[in-house]
Amino acid sequence: MATPPMMPPIEFVGLETVYFLTIFLACFLIYRKIREVYRLTDYFGFHLFANIFLFLGLAYFMRFIVVILLASGVVFDSKPFEDARGIMSFSVGFLAYTSSVSILYAIYSLLWNRMVTHFGEVVIHIISLLAGFSILIFRFLPAFLIFQLLLILILLIVILINYRYYSSGKIPKVYPVYLLLFIFWLLNSSLAFGLLKEFRIFIYGLSVVVILIIGYEVLRRL
Template sequence: MDVFVVEVVFCAIVFILSFLIYYRLRETYKLTEYKGLHYFSSTFLFLGLAYFLRFLVLILLYDQSDFGSIWDPRSLMVFSIAFMIYSSSASILYLIYSLAWKWSEVFRNEALLHSLAIIFAVISIIHRPISIFSIQIALLAILSVVIVLNYRSHEGDRKTVVGKVYPLYILLFLFWIFNLLLPFRVVSFDFRIGIYALSVAVLCIIGYKVLRKL
């Protein structure tokens, strides 16, 4: 099976699942007006945007002869990388803040989250590829700490909205860990397929829990 086809299908699936989950979470947020769900739903909005652009770029760059007169492949690639880093960073930042918003008075304005995501994108473009990996590792490390702290502070709230969505944070953390390995060229095709399969499985589980049980 061609790597291109697999990646296009993977991006399309992640995009569709992310926006289905986002739509359902927004409906739940309107009913509960729980701010944490607003930030949590934004996680999937930006995750979906990142993979939607990745999907489009793969399609456009598949045959550069057809698009060479319209698109500059280099400019398109730089833009796509910057936007994907921005979107993925915003997604993780929203996930972190959906757990930590009650603790902080600093990030009451969501524009600050986007500013951080833009800064991360600029840094990654200037100093890639090590900076991309380092930023993702740092954000995931912060996320893991916040998940643990939040778990300890809500041990008696398992039947509340917080308690119901908490397992989803663990699944999302696993999703990012899986996909953190994909940029490395040494990753074999079979291993890449395994990561794609695990990632889709994680999102399917999240989608099932959100669409049917939340």
């Protein structure tokens, strides 16, 4: 018989709850503002940009569930539908999907207007679904974390290439936001890889500052 989940320390739950709610609400407000602008302008780039924050918020919702379950002693193992491990399996798979979608939307939003075909959104969801299903089938979290890091590095390369060769028009105004997103994802990846654990609270605080600056920049410019 499986051991029932234990209650994680209240201070841990409090910290994770505050962190999750701050990121989630910031993403929701940013998404809502960009969607309003998209409805007024019908500019496809705003649709893509809004979806970055839609799926980032969803990813942090799933992350919150996974972190609390892990702290409660629930293991992500080969028995996905037994007791709380069923919730854990779904949460990890959906986290892999939503976090991949968010980063891929950031990459695609910088490339779409120079692509011949506009099936990029379909490709985004196919790749992300494969990432989600792969983590459920193979149960090898390090591979997924490496995949996420690869996506983050691709985003940085795309940002630099766009800035170098396409530094005119509206796009340069949002480069600071993309660089902040890169920093945000990089900070959180360091924790996912088990690095800088002793600086968790500092990284959480820095991540909150970054997402609030992004929110301020988006609201100010739009």
